[in-house]
Amino acid sequence: MRPTLPPCSHTPAPYTGPSYEECLRLRQEHLPPSYLTYYSKPLMLVEGAMQYVWDETGKRYLDGFGGIVTVGVGHCHPHVVAAADFHNHRIQHTTTLYLHPTVGQYAQKMASTMPGDLKVCYFVNSGSEANDLALMMARAYTGNYDIIALRNSYHGGGQSTMGITGNHTWKYNQPQGQGVQFAMTPNRYRGLFGYDDPQAGAKYAADVKNLIEFGTPGRVAAFIAESIQGVGGFIEFPDGYLQDVYATVRAAGGLCIADEVQAGFARSGDKYWGFELHGVVPDIVTMAKSIGNGCALAAVVTTKEIASALKSRIHFNTFGGNPVACAQGLAVLEVIEKENIQEKMRVLGGRLRDGFLRLQQKHQAIGDVRGRGFIQGVEFVKDRASKEPDKDRCSKVLEFAREHSLLLGRGGIYGNVLRVTPPMCLTADDVDYIIDVVDLALSAD
């Protein structure tokens, strides 16, 4: 039986803009051919309200991908829109050359979510910029050059962040990654040390020590890792891994950078920040995506001492600290708190995970289910013993879901991992709808 999309009280405005065909033509003629689209027939979206989006025909979809983990608290969340509206009518741009109340209030609120001395915020416009700045800061502070990143990571599309991205799909054949070394991915599904190995964390961490000893001058500027690898297919690290790695990196004079671009902002349910799942405190935290619920905002949070390393020159970012973007970011933090989103993620994320685990028992195509809260991945294989990746299956599930009014994402180097990262405002019925549609998709052939 075809599952029914849960009801919604929002009525979209009739779409009166250029036709689908015209938008496709504009895209083909004037936007870069390297842009990727999902689906055999690209989808056009013209309106959004909380967990739902609408195409130009008025068809409604449940957004199970959140605009790539970016619409954190819901499309056009009223509190976030009101904050941006207010500032849009007061002053839209100031720069950090002048004082403005919102940027400081936002930084203070952000600092209140962080442990230890992580109290200073640099605001920038994208995750790539945030990671680029974090690398520069680590090198300036330590006086060291080498960076340890992880294979299967994604940290951005700029020249320096492509250099710390450990996945060939995202790397152009150009000079990049000077001083960057890649350690083994602590992937317990496909890696050397599996879920059944209680020492997996320590064993994967030993590779970082080995790399520092043999592949660097013995001193490093930083170790950078996503708290849950996102684009790489939601790889969660084994217990103890980050604790061991952080100790090793610090002993070699380096700083530890946590990239929270996908895992942060209460999405995991168990903790507010992904690094907290591992009982570590980074020296630098980078964040983007859900930080602004859809506006161009990102941040680097660190200690005053580390931030001071950039005082020898001027570091300036025109839109960093923009009042409208900061108001929107502040509103996101307020919503996460007021709507008790972390607890909601714990409960609904558990429901989502239980649903996928049930599907894994039913469908041989599901090799692995991983993640927590609203950051969950389902890895498709052709055969459970060989673990041969099944990219086609993932494509079929995505297409089927789209036909059934559900948008999902994909990831992993083989393109065979379904990524489920909805806005954090779904109901239990929405969660059940996701499970029912994926179940039906896998039962379809």
Ligand SMILES: Cc1ncc(COP(=O)(O)O)c(C=O)c1O
């Ligand atoms: C973990 C992670 N870091 C950094 C980035 C780069 O962010 P942006 O696309 O805003 O530059 C991304 C983007 O997908 C990401 O997933």
